[in-house]
Amino acid sequence: MTNKLQPVRGTKDLYGDDARLFTHIANTAARVAGYYGFAPIATPIFEFTEVFKRTLGEASDIVSKEMYTLEDRGGSSLTLRPEFTAGIARCFISNGMTQQLPLKLFSYGALFRYERPQKGRQRQFHQINFECLGLDKPQSDVEVIALADHIIKELGIADKITLELNSLGDGASRTAYRDALVKYFSKYKNDLSEDSQRRLESNPLRILDSKDAGDKKLVVDAPKLQNHYSAESQAFLDAVLAGLDNLGINYTRNERLVRGLDYYCDTVFEFTTTELGAQNAVFAGGRYNALIEMMGGPETPAIGFAGGIERLMGLVEYNESSAVDIALVSIGEAQEALAYKLAQELRQAQISCECYTSGSIGKRLKKIDKAGVRFAAVFGEDEVKTEQYLLKDLQAGNEQQVNADLMVATLKELLA
Numbered sequence: 001m002t003n004k005l006q007p008v009r010g011t012k013d014l015y016g017d018d019a020r021l022f023t024h025i026a027n028t029a030a031r032v033a034g035y036y037g038f039a040p041i042a043t044p045i046f047e048f049t050e051v052f053k054r055t056l057g058e059a060s061d062i063v064s065k066e067m068y069t070l071e072d073r074g075g076s077s078l079t080l081r082p083e084f085t086a087g088i089a090r091c092f093i094s095n096g097m098t099q100q101l102p103l104k105l106f107s108y109g110a111l112f113r114y115e116r117p118q119k120g121r122q123r124q125f126h127q128i129n130f131e132c133l134g135l136d137k138p139q140s141d142v143e144v145i146a147l148a149d150h151i152i153k154e155l156g157i158a159d160k161i162t163l164e165l166n167s168l169g170d171g172a173s174r175t176a177y178r179d180a181l182v183k184y185f186s187k188y189k190n191d192l193s194e195d196s197q198r199r200l201e202s203n204p205l206r207i208l209d210s211k212d213a214g215d216k217k218l219v220v221d222a223p224k225l226q227n228h229y230s231a232e233s234q235a236f237l238d239a240v241l242a243g244l245d246n247l248g249i250n251y252t253r254n255e256r257l258v259r260g261l262d263y264y265c266d267t268v269f270e271f272t273t274t275e276l277g278a279q280n281a282v283f284a285g286g287r288y289n290a291l292i293e294m295m296g297g298p299e300t301p302a303i304g305f306a307g308g309i310e311r312l313m314g315l316v317e318y319n320e321s322s323a324v325d326i327a328l329v330s331i332g333e334a335q336e337a338l339a340y341k342l343a344q345e346l347r348q349a350q351i352s353c354e355c356y357t358s359g360s361i362g363k364r365l366k367k368i369d370k371a372g373v374r375f376a377a378v379f380g381e382d383e384v385k386t387e388q389y390l391l392k393d394l395q396a397g398n399e400q401q402v403n404a405d406l407m408v409a410t411l412k413e414l415l416a
């Protein structure tokens with residue numbers, strides 16, 4: 001029975017400081033996304049399994065072993081979303097949003113992957129997610145990278161993070177590269193591991209991340225993707241890099257960065273840290289020009305990225321309290337009703353407050369101080385008669401008499 005009362009492995013309850021930090025990160029991302037013209041979007045937490053299966057790649061880790069897939073009572077195969085991009089592309093197509101292009105869309109929420117839980121890796125985790133649809137210029141790539149960089153700065157973690165960037169080239173680049181790989185590895189076919197001999201037929205690119213020692217030796221001298229970019233892909237990459245230089249955004253070119261999802265082309269990037277152990281990617285994304293068309297929609301170039309909120313939580317320091325602005329301490333029953341009325345007035349004037357109506361005055365003030373509340377207004381029968389409340393500034397350690405009518409105005413001034 002006790003076991004049943006634990007959260008499921010790889011999931012976490014969020015409360016107290018963690019919940020505040022989580023909200024701070026999501027709010028910061030939404031605010032900064034607003035500076036870049038992003039609008040909010042929310043898609044369902046589950047989709048038909050097909051939405052993810054083909055788009056992310058049958059051979060990708062996510063599809064081959066990490067999806068939470070279930071059959072519902074009607075016999076449909078559904079999958080809890082393991083990422084946002086495919087669901088947003090599906091939403092774009094289902095709702096015929098072509099006329100609204102270009103679209104810049106921000107979302108955040110829970111995702112599900114059956115991974116081995118460890119620091120920075122959960123089975124239910126959360127992302128802040130950004131997609132730009134209908135934008136094909138290199139400057140859009142620069143802009144989303146600038147947005148990620150901006151969020152990192154606003155969260156105060158820029159010194160812990162490096163931007164790594166690569167280009168996967170376009171379709172033509174990858175076809176040329178595939179041919180070059182097949183030609184190269186065919187010469188050593190008998191030296192390749194059994195798995196890689198099979199990959200040579202099905203997906204030669206996957207030989208590049210083979211764990212087999214013999215394969216690894218052969219990979220060292222294998223042709224490099226960057227030598228097979230089409231003229232267009234090379235020009236696109238050059239323009240993205242020039243755009244980043246123009247904005248003063250530092251990056252490291254990582255020619256091994258290929259990303260684990262099938263839909264990417266051209267620009268791919270990750271913002272990484274050395275402070276979270278093995279799980280080093282905080283933000284990750286790239287261009288996916290063929291995804292929407294592949295799903296049956298119109299040809300729609302796109303780029304986006306997502307950040308892991310739990311990973312950001314491991315880096316961001318935040319200690320703002322969620323204490324209310326003022327505590328109302330009423331003495332006597334008649335005054336209690338007055339406290340509730342005043343509380344309503346204050347809240348409507350956007351001043352947060354809490355009523356402390358029972359217990360000894362000393363105990364109440366102690367509780368209020370402990371909660372980190374700065375102001376306390378104390379009033380009993382006499383104060384109500386004279387319409388003068390005692391307003392204590394618990395942080396500064398002083399107090400003043402304030403006319404009941406001027407309470408809202410006085411507090412507004414003090415809090416400004």
Ligand code: HAM
Nearest residue numbers: 083085120121122125281282283284285304305306308
């Ligand atoms: P991803 O690389 O699979 O990309 O995930 C993006 C980020 O989500 C990672 O860099 C990491 O911070 C976080 N993350 C992933 N898995 C976990 C996990 N199990 N636990 C905690 N955090 C995790 C995507 O999801 C793409 N859809 C990003 C994208 C958007 N590309 C284009 N648009």
